[in-house]
Amino acid sequence: xxxxxxxxxxxxxxxxxxxFGYHDRQLKxxxxxxxxxxxxxxxxSGFVYQDEDIDQAxxxxxxxxxxxxxxxxxxxxxFGKASRTNKPFLDELIAFNFDKLSVKNEAQxxxxxxxxxxxxxxxxxxxDINKVVPQKTDLDESIEWYSIxxxxxxxxxxxxxxxEALKTLQSHLDDKINAFNLLPDTFTMKEVQxxxxxxxxxxxxxxxxxxxxxxxxxxxxxxKKFTGAANKAPYLYRFKK
Amino acid sequence: xxxxxxxxxxxxxxxxxxxFGYHDRQLKxxxxxxxxxxxxxxxxSGFVYQDEDIDQAxxxxxxxxxxxxxxxxxxxxxFGKASRTNKPFLDELIAFNFDKLSVKNEAQxxxxxxxxxxxxxxxxxxxDINKVVPQKTDLDESIEWYSIxxxxxxxxxxxxxxxEALKTLQSHLDDKINAFNLLPDTFTMKEVQxxxxxxxxxxxxxxxxxxxxxxxxxxxxxxKKFTGAANKAPYLYRFKK
DNA sequence: GCAAAAGTGTTCCTAGTACACCCATGA
DNA sequence: TCATGGGTGTACTAGGAACACTTTTGC
Numbered sequence: 001x002x003x004x005x006x007x008x009x010x011x012x013x014x015x016x017x018x019x020f021g022y023h024d025r026q027l028k029x030x031x032x033x034x035x036x037x038x039x040x041x042x043x044x045s046g047f048v049y050q051d052e053d054i055d056q057a058x059x060x061x062x063x064x065x066x067x068x069x070x071x072x073x074x075x076x077x078x079f080g081k082a083s084r085t086n087k088p089f090l091d092e093l094i095a096f097n098f099d100k101l102s103v104k105n106e107a108q109x110x111x112x113x114x115x116x117x118x119x120x121x122x123x124x125x126x127x128d129i130n131k132v133v134p135q136k137t138d139l140d141e142s143i144e145w146y147s148i149x150x151x152x153x154x155x156x157x158x159x160x161x162x163x164e165a166l167k168t169l170q171s172h173l174d175d176k177i178n179a180f181n182l183l184p185d186t187f188t189m190k191e192v193q194x195x196x197x198x199x200x201x202x203x204x205x206x207x208x209x210x211x212x213x214x215x216x217x218x219x220x221x222x223x224k225k226f227t228g229a230a231n232k233a234p235y236l237y238r239f240k241k
Numbered sequence: 242x243x244x245x246x247x248x249x250x251x252x253x254x255x256x257x258x259x260x261f262g263y264h265d266r267q268l269k270x271x272x273x274x275x276x277x278x279x280x281x282x283x284x285x286s287g288f289v290y291q292d293e294d295i296d297q298a299x300x301x302x303x304x305x306x307x308x309x310x311x312x313x314x315x316x317x318x319x320f321g322k323a324s325r326t327n328k329p330f331l332d333e334l335i336a337f338n339f340d341k342l343s344v345k346n347e348a349q350x351x352x353x354x355x356x357x358x359x360x361x362x363x364x365x366x367x368x369d370i371n372k373v374v375p376q377k378t379d380l381d382e383s384i385e386w387y388s389i390x391x392x393x394x395x396x397x398x399x400x401x402x403x404x405e406a407l408k409t410l411q412s413h414l415d416d417k418i419n420a421f422n423l424l425p426d427t428f429t430m431k432e433v434q435x436x437x438x439x440x441x442x443x444x445x446x447x448x449x450x451x452x453x454x455x456x457x458x459x460x461x462x463x464x465k466k467f468t469g470a471a472n473k474a475p476y477l478y479r480f481k482k
Numbered sequence: 483g484c485a486a487a488a489g490t491g492t493t494c495c496t497a498g499t500a501c502a503c504c505c506a507t508g509a
Numbered sequence: 510t511c512a513t514g515g516g517t518g519t520a521c522t523a524g525g526a527a528c529a530c531t532t533t534t535g536c
Binding site for chain 4: 483484485486487488490491493494495496497500501502503504505506507508509
Binding site: 010011012013048050051052053054055056075077078080081082117119121 | 251252253254289291292293294295296297316318319321322323358360362
């Protein structure tokens with residue numbers, strides 16, 4: 001990765017992405033661990049090129065980390081406190097990793113660029129977890145799916161950003177009907193119900209839930225799914241595009 | 242006004258405010274006209290100081306234009322297309338107002354600063370129109386309330402920003418219950434109904450509307466309001482804080 | 483036939499809508 | 510007492526919640 005301060009980025013503006021996936025009745029968030037000593041986790045982030053729409057920038061960041069195109073994504077909030085800076089985190093990172101005297105010249109320039117106050121635009125993405133092949137950047141030690149209830153301790157206000165993203169997702173589900181982006185192409189009604197129960201952290205009555213979803217009129221019923229289990233085979237559904 | 246490029250602003254980030262007021266069954270927006278030849282209208286805007294929260298910046302911009310404190314305001318969207326720049330507008334303004342050869346040195350520096358691509362954070366504000374004393378800045382020729390249905394032709398994407406603000410206001414009314422910020426301290430139920438009918442551009446049945454609003458349980462009933470009219474005096478209400 | 487899970491229908495209740503009715507006010 | 514507009518209650522209805530019932534599947 002080239003030095004950001006040398007890139008044609010808009011300065012002091014960043015994009016932070018909360019990438020939601022769903023697996024095994026758990027809502028998950030894709031989070032990289034930074035490749036330095038000291039256990040630092042940070043949301044997939046990036047900056048905006050001068051000639052790039054912010055939506056394009058978010059798409060680029062997401063594509064780089066998930067290796068899939070056409071991701072469902074929504075801008076949900078700007079985080080703009082004057083105190084929003086990487087400085088405490090960077091200083092801690094440097095203390096763990098470098099002799100302080102060694103930070104000079106070019107490094108100093110990067111340091112100055114990174115430790116300015118940043119305004120961050122929050123996006124959330126909904127992806128089919130099976131289609132994602134998580135990609136490390138060369139700054140990442142690892143990149144993993146974490147259950148939203150067992151997130152690692154993240155830098156800056158990234159935990160708050162995840163909280164806000166979840167709230168927005170919940171409030172959007174009613175009108176935007178976008179939850180199906182978290183499921184595979186075809187799915188059973190039971191899977192939809194489990195997803196909703198996970199997102200809202202509450203249970204639904206099976207029969208009424210089925211009615212509610214079908215009344216949305218956004219699903220098409222396909223063939224039955226025979227699992228070999230000793231019970232009635234459920235229908236598969238697909239989201240109408 | 243000092244030259245923005247000399248101020249301690251975050252560059253390429255602006256704040257645009259849609260200030261909603263309500264009068265005479267009309268939803269209005271407070272819009273300054275720029276003090277140059279050529280008829281340019283632009284939303285109340287400003288920039289963010291390095292040591293200032295974006296919310297504070299929005300409050301400052303609003304205070305400067307309305308001369309009231311404690312304004313209800315909500316961040317609603319970021320406008321971040323790569324093509325978002327003041328350049329076409331500024332060039333037109335300069336063509337109307339200056340000999341091109343006169344734009345030099347210091348002016349050139351301001352020109353360069355202003356014509357960069359800007360990411361703008363949209364805020365909407367709800368104010369009691371009676372409490373506002375619109376304030377011109379020294380860049381303004383005038384500042385007026387315009388009916389949302391008769392807005393002047395504004396620069397850049399400011400019309401789109403107003404549209405987005407209105408949509409967000411409508412969608413927020415259900416859960417945020419913030420419409421009362423547009424009314425005086427005390428008001429009758431009829432006034433509330435007319436306000437809602439204006440915002441949603443539809444009519445409500447009087448008796449059911451009263452029930453709906455009272456069931457929100459956010460109003461306290463005060464004394465009656467005797468207008469001298471030959472009919473039953475309506476109660477005044479106040480929004481519980 | 484039986485257990486398990488899926489699909490459909492039926493009843494009940496609540497919340498919203500339409501509307502009838504009465505009340506207060508000043509001319 | 511009359512016209513006008515405000516306040517309250519009641520009947521009706523649609524949509525949601527609870528639940529009973531039937532169907533399908535493999536052992």
